[in-house]
Amino acid sequence: MRFPTIAICTLAIVFAVCGCASDGRELAEPLPWQVTTTRPLPPTSAPDQSTGIDGMTLTSPDFVAGGDAPASATCASGINLHPGFQWSTVPESAVELGITLSDQTDPENPLLLWLMAGLDPDAGGLTQGDLPAGAFETLNDYGQPGWGNPCLESFQTGRRDLQFRLYALDRPSNISPGAPGNTSWDELAARAIDSATILMRITADSSAQG
Template identity: 25%
Template sequence: MKKSNLIIGLLITLSSTVFSQNTFTLSSNDLGGEATINEVFNGFGCTGENQSPQLSWKNAPEGTKSFAVTMYDPDAPTGSGWWHWLVFDIPVNAKELVSGAGNTALNLTPEGAIQSITDYGANGYGGPCPPEGHGLHQYIITVYALKTDKLGLNESTNPAVVGYYLWNNTLAKASIVTYYQRNKK
């Protein structure tokens, strides 16, 4: 009886320790299950507001020296997906990107952060705008905890190169997925 009580006590202690650990988490006050007209691109036939969503993160792993944020559509009919947003060299003390931070003219990103070129051919945020009638597309927004304070890239760096540097420097990442479809008119 004492042995089984000891085992049960150890299991309870172990499970409470495992399940109470803080995990690296990304959240948004703006996003729900589907993107809205606020986030949708304004161009390519879409008439949205092209406003990047508010994002916040917590519980970065030990050793984190900076952050990066990306938004990617794996469902784009390109053979390689579509990069909608790439922000890197976000200082380690930053825990949020405010709504609209993807508009480079507003200077709303933390000091030192770089927004590189997207598949739209422009810097900053470019919202969802899938082809008409192509069905639901998923938009994966990811925050990366990085082991370096700077990637050594600039605002002209293409998404594939940014992705390679992120892959080489990631300690942890957390994502939110939102969806959007454009119906035929």
């Protein structure tokens, strides 16, 4: 007689499901950049720009979203300075901002080129090449500190897609200056309550202009 056994098992499953649904311990849904891993995996084609879940934005006076990287930010000119930025609509609960630059040319294997943390949410922006008081930089995926000096490498054809991401944190990042880039990036993503992006590109034409 298998039917009673099946009925009992079915009831047990129903009660178990109901119990889980009513115990008040529902898991909070992860934020968009925390779904798969603490390090955000980009889509197949990174958008030129994206705003945060509460409208936070990241812009730059030195390039348009999806446009060519300024020569001063690449190895083409020898100046090698990060661009300037402005941010707005930062969550009121944010106590720290962090910003990263990652190469999204191969979306499955993003390369960290730059990470700066310890930024003041109320500053409103970052001047080209500046390291504000209280802010600091970590190592990048090349194992070097500071700005990653992106180039259009000889083995690459076409372009490099380079994405800046601004993170808003409601608690200190606890990242140390000169810390490894991988763990620092994971830490920013894990602690972020909001995130916004802007993309710039290096092409053969823009590289030649430098």
